[in-house]
Amino acid sequence: MPFEIKINPIANSRISELDQNNIQFGRLYSDHMLIAHYEDGTWGNPEIVPFANLSLSPATTFMHYGQAIFEGVKAYKDAKGDARIFRPEDNWKRMNRSAHRMAMPDVPKEIFVEGMRKLIDLDQAWIPTRAGCSLYIRPFMIATDEFVGVRPATKFSFIIITSPAAAYYSKPVSIFVHDEFVRAFPGGIGFTKAAGNYGASMYPDQLIKKMGYDQILWTDGFEHKYVQEIGTMNVFFVIDDKVITPDLVGGTILEGITRASVITLLKEKGVTVEERPISISEIEAAYKNGTLKEAFGTGTAASVAPIGKLTFHTDVMQLRPVEEWETMNWIKTTLDDIRYGRIEDNHGWILTV
Numbered sequence: 001m002p003f004e005i006k007i008n009p010i011a012n013s014r015i016s017e018l019d020q021n022n023i024q025f026g027r028l029y030s031d032h033m034l035i036a037h038y039e040d041g042t043w044g045n046p047e048i049v050p051f052a053n054l055s056l057s058p059a060t061t062f063m064h065y066g067q068a069i070f071e072g073v074k075a076y077k078d079a080k081g082d083a084r085i086f087r088p089e090d091n092w093k094r095m096n097r098s099a100h101r102m103a104m105p106d107v108p109k110e111i112f113v114e115g116m117r118k119l120i121d122l123d124q125a126w127i128p129t130r131a132g133c134s135l136y137i138r139p140f141m142i143a144t145d146e147f148v149g150v151r152p153a154t155k156f157s158f159i160i161i162t163s164p165a166a167a168y169y170s171k172p173v174s175i176f177v178h179d180e181f182v183r184a185f186p187g188g189i190g191f192t193k194a195a196g197n198y199g200a201s202m203y204p205d206q207l208i209k210k211m212g213y214d215q216i217l218w219t220d221g222f223e224h225k226y227v228q229e230i231g232t233m234n235v236f237f238v239i240d241d242k243v244i245t246p247d248l249v250g251g252t253i254l255e256g257i258t259r260a261s262v263i264t265l266l267k268e269k270g271v272t273v274e275e276r277p278i279s280i281s282e283i284e285a286a287y288k289n290g291t292l293k294e295a296f297g298t299g300t301a302a303s304v305a306p307i308g309k310l311t312f313h314t315d316v317m318q319l320r321p322v323e324e325w326e327t328m329n330w331i332k333t334t335l336d337d338i339r340y341g342r343i344e345d346n347h348g349w350i351l352t353v
């Protein structure tokens, strides 16, 4: 069934609130949002409306039982000023994998991708143009039954909001490898972007931040032997001339879209990429014998973030200066060149608005 996307534009734009020289992640939201409701087994027509508070009953089910999922996408502006969204269709597919596991309805592509395109078209002025900047796009779905009781909901809302973003980390990140807490177990929801995954990570995250670290590197739940992923990034290690990243078997790791892009581009360049279990002791051994050349995280928010320091128990691994990292620097530049339209997109990753 085709959807009609209605637009109710804002009377007075708030664009003057955007200071291109002082953009803080996730603080300011652009003029409009998209909202669609699901009821009686079908989605209604999405609407693009002025960004505003929602009015919800305190009994709204997602607030109690966590039937809530989200995505993270970015739009960039090229030199001509045209807006480009990076791989939105892949986010749509991942959103629906999350939805399936969380007993939530699939979001139709027309609502997710076409709705997003129309929203970005309307709010193009909110895409910052300074180097490294973008518009962060946050699609999400919540269960909206007014019912306190544990059962899958029947009513849902899908919403997209957007927020101007600058570069996420300005210097290499420090990472603490955790072997006490667990992010995900096989059979659980680690492969989804369910809100609960992030809620459960707050306490361990608070602990490592107090210790002066930026992010956690999670380990597997059985033995705490194999590394999994970082807070909101997948992780890559360059050992000798090989690039190694944890595989997705077991469903404990989020299938990152940046991760997939990095693997594709490196393989096309002829670099050996191994997706396989990688243990913390293998990383420590490589560090000691000098073959651990680079380590970096990948994600939509942070793009490609070099790891400057990696700590496991009392073992502090300090990596060499980032300027010397060939692989990370190449992949970061190449991805940015595709996103900002400086080189051709040979993969069909860009949706031009």
Ligand SMILES: Cc1ncc(COP(=O)(O)O)c(C=O)c1O
Residues within 6 Å of the ligand: 072, 229, 230, 231, 232, 233, 234, 254, 255, 256, 257, 258, 259, 298, 299, 300, 301
């Ligand atoms: C837990 C987790 N891992 C990895 C990623 C990276 O995924 P992507 O590259 O699709 O942003 C994210 C961010 O979405 C995340 O939240």
